[in-house]
Amino acid sequence: MTLAWREALLAFRRSPMLSALSVTTIAFSLFAFGLFGLVALNIREALTRLEDRVEIRAFVADRTPAEAAATALGDVQAFPEVATAVLITPTQALERARRELGEFSDVFDAGILPASIDITLKPGFRDPASVRSVAARLRTYDFIEDVRYGEEWVEKLQEIRNVATLAGTGLGLTFAIVAVIIIGSTIRMAVLARAREIAIMRVVGATDGFVRAPFLIEGALKGTLGGLLALVMTWTASEMIGRYVFAAEFFDVRLAVVGIFAGTVIGLAGSAFSVGRHLKAV
Amino acid sequence: MSPGGVPGPTGTHSAATVIRFTRVRKEFARTGLALKDVSFAVNKGEFVFLTGPSGAGKSTILKLIFAEERPTSGEVKIATLSSATMRHRDIAKLRRKLGIVFQDFRLLEDRTVEQNIAFALEVTGAPRASMGGRIGRLLTQVGLASKAQALPRELSGGEQQRVAIARALVNDPLVLLADEPTGNLDERATRGIFQLLREINATGTAVMMATHDLDLVKRSDCRTLEINHGQLVLDSAEPAPATPPVA
Structure with a gap:
């Protein structure tokens, strides 16, 4: 195992509370995004079913x-x-x-x-x-x-679809930005908690890439775990809605994988941003 | 000439020069002028004290040497690396030629003595297989062979500083920089650390030690650079300025 991987995994062991907090924060951010995605998906499905009747x-x-x-x-x-x-x-x-x-x-x-x-x-x-x-x-x-062909009806449907797409894109982007900011701040906390270690690494001649690598791995791991947890939470929410409110569609495997991967990328990006900023500042 | 045969800052460049400051000026945006027109050279194998009151500029000189700061004007040259041409990615390369020891030890609290030293080797990409023997020899050299598995908090201040020195030496530096290494230590530990630095110097490693412990400086016969208000006011290797003839 390379030093970067070992350091990244050690970070989980050394500060389990902070790591758990990071993963949970990422999970809740992605959960909010996932719930919104679920609503958007079900609106789209409903519109498609209506369109099938054109x-x-x-x-x-x-x-x-x-x-x-x-x-x-x-x-x-x-x-x-x-x-x-x-x-x-x-x-x-x-x-x-x-x-x-x-x-x-x-x-x-x-x-x-x-x-x-x-x-x-x-x-x-x-x-x-x-x-x-x-x-x-x-x-x-x-x-x-x-x-x-029910001209008015077809046009109304198109209008609804346009509004839903616009609102969906806007809200989706907002949720994604909020998720990135929250995740970035969480990872920044982890970086600051290890500021002393970073300073020592640099003093003994570590390159920026060497300093960055464990944080990037840690961020990607936290993002992936957060993504997985968010998926489980979204699935549970979807099941509850299905049981007590109405039958809702859930993400297919491809979308679920994309969601987890989004967690990985956001974790990675948040880490890269936070460590990069820290390395510039010290 | 110094006891170690050091050329003056304006003298010819010796192949053995490991640190050279040429008309270095450093200004900080908030606190203003920190160093003014400082020039000196340190040769391989020299032991140099850097003295002066608090805030005189000692730490700034050390930071310029390990490139935590860049000069506002003038040139800092460490071996072949010059501040004038140094890129950001050269800084890691430069620091691997230096060993740095601080007053507050800067050890990783959650790692053993052995792991703290290994850490400095690992960042250079050294193979793990070769680390054990080297770390063992260094711990013996600093007198901590039996403390390899101890955590820093289980050691005295003097012992922690020995670990920091061992870590600084692990990559065979050209120069060992020590910023007030005895500042947090009692008299007995101070003597022990100074003795250790002299022993390291005797093996050929140049040592530059910033201190305001004038007793320590006076007791030794080492070259002294004295800084005051950001200016080099004394280099014991240089002849005293000639007294102007009385008219």
Whole structure:
């Protein structure tokens, strides 16, 4: 084991209380960030579920030849934005209306509803501009009488998504900055607690890199441990919310690893900043 | 010439010169002028006292030698490293050529005597396998062979200073700098530390010792540099200024 690693691990043993305090502080900072991330993730998931319901319905004129409708359907299915396109006959439309409207099912007579091409869009193409573009192309077919897609609803959804993204980015950045400041201060305490040791190291001819290395390792270790602890706390919070409030989504493995890695990087950056500042000052 | 055959500060540069101050001036932003036009040279194997009242500039001279401070003007040269051209990364290199001892010992309280000395070797990247023998020999030299596993708080002041001296010697320095090394010690421990420094000097290591213990200085026949108000007022190696002829 190199001296830097040994010194970093010794620091945990020599001042267990300060180390535990650092790890806990990092964990709570990241926990706050993690909770916010969880809220952002669930808002995004909810919006995505709503967006999944974005659907375009193109009504086909009466007496349109079946071949023409089938050819058009093939064209529409080839649109890059389109996930599915299905031809609904008047009979199928009637069945669906009766199924969806339940007690009013007897108000519909056969032949009252037109045939339609029902289209769902791929993720990433459910914004108002893409929806409008697909609708415009559908209107170019002579036998398409009308195209409906809940224009207002799609635009409202987009607005909500924009606000959520903006607020999410702003709040996320704020939480991240607060976490970095708190973690930086915590590590600065650890650096100051060992100021005497640093001074002695420099007097006996240690290079700045040599002085820095154990602190960087220590910061990275504390950050990783804090990240792990924050993940456990966030998971517990998510489980409690799931049990008593509503079922919430939790981070997938990739995001969980990114969260822990963020702890490592913040610990490392906080250490680098604090030690660098200290080395400049002495 | 000094007892050790030291050239004057303006004399020709000797290959054996380990410290050279040339017209060094040091000003601090808050406290003002600390050193004014100080020039002297110390040769390999010399023992030099640096004396003067508190605040005269002794510690500033030592700090300039181990590059904790840089001169405002003039040049400080240690072996081949000059303050004029020294980069930040050269400072560690410079300090490995020096052994530094302080009044307050500056030992790591949570490490044993052996670990404190090993620490100074480790920072230079020395292999661990070779450390044991070297540390053992040094502890014998400073008279602490039986205290290798003791913690600093278990030692007397004199013993702690011996550990600090052993740590300063571990990298075979060209010069041992001692800043008031006996300032915290009683008379008996002071004599012991001074004797140890003389023994180290006898092996060829130059020693520069800052002290305001004038009795200690008077009892020895070593070269003395006296600083007062930031100026070098006496270098016992230099002939006294000639008295102007009476008209």
